[in-house]
Amino acid sequence: MAKLSLMVDGGKASPTPQVAQTLGPMKIPINEVMNKINEKTAALQGIKVPVDINVNEKDKSYTITVGSPPTAELVKKELKLEKGSGTPNREKLANLGVEQVIKIAQQKMEGLLDKSLKAAVKTVAGTCNSMGLLIEGKTSDQFTKDLEAGTYDKELKEGKTEVSSDKKAKLQSQLQVIQEQLKKEAERLKAEEEAKAAAAAAKPAAEEAAPAAGTAEAGAEKKPAEAGKAPAAGDKKAAAPAAPEKKGK
Numbered sequence: 001m002a003k004l005s006l007m008v009d010g011g012k013a014s015p016t017p018q019v020a021q022t023l024g025p026m027k028i029p030i031n032e033v034m035n036k037i038n039e040k041t042a043a044l045q046g047i048k049v050p051v052d053i054n055v056n057e058k059d060k061s062y063t064i065t066v067g068s069p070p071t072a073e074l075v076k077k078e079l080k081l082e083k084g085s086g087t088p089n090r091e092k093l094a095n096l097g098v099e100q101v102i103k104i105a106q107q108k109m110e111g112l113l114d115k116s117l118k119a120a121v122k123t124v125a126g127t128c129n130s131m132g133l134l135i136e137g138k139t140s141d142q143f144t145k146d147l148e149a150g151t152y153d154k155e156l157k158e159g160k161t162e163v164s165s166d167k168k169a170k171l172q173s174q175l176q177v178i179q180e181q182l183k184k185e186a187e188r189l190k191a192e193e194e195a196k197a198a199a200a201a202a203k204p205a206a207e208e209a210a211p212a213a214g215t216a217e218a219g220a221e222k223k224p225a226e227a228g229k230a231p232a233a234g235d236k237k238a239a240a241p242a243a244p245e246k247k248g249k
Contacts, residue, residue: 010044085132103161137174
């Protein structure tokens with residue numbers, strides 16, 4: 001039994017060199033396999049989906065197993081995002097409602113090791129945090145604490161997966177406030193770094209100027225002392241008194 005594991009775009013699988021190299025020598029109809037994969041993943045368009053192809057090399061029969069999409073892919077689809085944040089601690093891209101997290105957790109339950117919906121929600125929340133996403137205006141840690149405290153037990157019990165239009169507006173407002181706070185904090189940190197850099201650049205110049213100033217002061221003090229210095233003993237011209245003027249008889 002030969003096994004080929006792929007990650008395909010839902011509903012848009014196409015032959016790759018890996019597929020051709022594995023299935024071609026076994027005389028498995030590649031286009032037929034791709035069409036069947038696309039049929040099975042049609043409902044997952046726009047999402048990367050893991051697919052396993054198991055081939056019986058003796059009779060050339062095969063089976064196709066579609067796995068659960070990665071949590072990050074389901075989150076991106078829910079929010080219509082192309083990718084998560086590259087700096088999740090400093091950039092927040094979106095703010096999910098707990099209902100959306102529950103929806104994603106339900107889609108992932110079979111692929112996760114979590115035994116309860118609450119545990120699956122916590123797992124999804126962790127993924128959201130690494131992507132720079134908030135939940136109910138909170139970071140993953142804050143949300144998880146509230147989840148454990150029972151704040152969202154009602155939504156979990158009812159299995160709510162849709163966010164009302166009023167709540168969507170509230171979530172967006174929360175996101176804008178937090179984004180503005182993060183922007184101001186980033187500007188403050190940038191100003192501090194620039195000030196430190198300027199101070200570091202000015203220090204060598206000040207240190208170079210200090211010895212030069214000290215040399216100039218030493219020279220200024222030396223000149224007056226030399227001006228009042230007594231002439232040397234060997235300097236007869238300087239030491240001899242002026243000759244008295246002769247008077248006529």
